[in-house]
């Protein structure tokens with residue numbers, strides 16, 4: 391196999407249900423891209439996991455009188471369920487609370503330290519006299535000194551996206567008991583981003599031709615503006631990865647520092663699970679490999695600056711600590727196609743106000759492919775987009791059902807009935823037939839080019855345009871009428887349409903895997919387009935964790951035009967999509983803002 395492709399997907403915090411904005415922001419585009427790359431025959435590794443250590447989890451555990459472990463496990467199980475139902479084909483979806491991730495993260499920390507990119511300093515940290523302990527930044531809220539947002543976290547403002555200096559926060563208060571915390575001195579390790587800046591800048595400039603401007607501009611802007619400064623990478627906290635040094639008891643690696651390491655540690659864990667512990671090197675050391683980081687815009691600084699800085703800083707020292715030979719430099723992110731946000735009927739999605747559509751809740755009432763379709767045509771690739779139930783209904787009925795589903799079902803059912811369940815022999819194709827097939831088969835080039843560039847909306851739009859062309863062709867050749875007078879002509883146009891649909895099935899498969907797979911069986915094929923998913927339980931010294939895996943065995947899909955042969959035996963076809971009734975719009979709008987979040 392050629393060209394290793396790493397599909398690195400944002401790690402969801404295991405403290406909240408996943409909503410459609412999260413899905414369209416990072417998880418779904420990653421899966422579409424991974425499925426396409428697999429069809430291209432490339433060596434894909436798609437990894438992610440639950441971010442188990444964030445203070446959002448300890449905050450929730452405190453609020454529920456539960457433990458961080460229980461909170462993380464509960465949400466992790468929900469993610470595993472959702473990702474299977476939506477067909478998100480992670481080669482490995484694991485968690486940061488594993489022995490393997492602890493080990494890899496601690497080795498990254500030690501490699502940076504050995505190479506002189508860490509320093510220690512005393513800093514002021516929030517201390518709660520009422521509780522007698524230091525408070526993580528997220529336990530403290532206040533007013534953003536940059537934009538004036540009143541619910542800013544102490545370390546980052548969710549409104550303007552800026553990283554904040556806690557000392558400058560206006561009117562700080564503890565989220566636990568609303569008491570006023572005080573800043574006390576404590577010693578921590580810092581990542582020396584200033585020292586790494588020249589190499590980070592060179593890295594960003596080498597991506598200037600093809601990175602999305604919403605990712606590149608703010609990242610270079612930060613360097614050209616005030617420049618990079620050291621950031622603390624340890625915290626006074628007992629839930630997380632211990633600092634691997636004597637005398638640092640009670641201090642953990644800061645979650646923003648260790649969670650990004652998950653892409654690497656999950657690759658290492660995947661190798662161990664598959665029985666090839668050194669397999670991760672193919673994606674992390676091979677200079678021909680390309681890594682794509684699918685994230686939301688709120689995570690850009692961590693993936694465009696901090697993670698590359700960590701990778702540059704460890705050099706070959708990480709391999710030495712891992713006892714992996716020969717020691718090599720780490721491959722830097724090839725692309726960070728970060729998405730903007732999706733809003734909900736004109737308002738920002740909010741868990742606390744239950745303003746949103748939650749993935750698992752949605753899939754209790756609808757099929758996965760219509761969701762994947764709507765979230766792709768509406769993907770916030772260059773600007774914020776809006777989920778609108780009327781638009782969802784229209785896209786489902788007018789595009790999925792009418793343009794694509796009915797096309798496939800109508801032609802297959804007509805063939806099945808009139809040609810004895812077999813693909814007809816077309817005889818000599820006409821210029822019109824050949825023109826249609828050339829146009830559809832050109833889609834492997836045009837749709838593929840958009841997918842390659844992670845322009846997923848454009849890619850799906852182009853595939854659907856080709857489906858419209860097949861409908862137009864059928865309107866003109868009308869085999870349903872021709873069959874009464876000229877069976878040979880009907881055979882020809884039915885064969886042509888079937889072959890076009892068989893190709894469209896592949897062009898649409900990364901977006902609509904469930905229905906494409908179904909259509910594939912209607913065509914009489916026995917081997918599936920894609921592999922399967924399943925859960926496995928892993929045991930280590932931290933206990934048990936469940937992982938989601940993708941098994942490529944048996945997958946036969948190729949990003950190539952159909953070679954449909956006359957005489958092929960078809961299976962009894964059926965509808966691919968359901969037409970939705972207008973009444974769902976009012977019903978769904980009524981649910982929003984009222985149904986309790988699980």
Ligand SMILES: [Zn+2]
Pocket residue numbers: 534535536537538539542547548549550551552
């Ligand atoms: Zn702000």
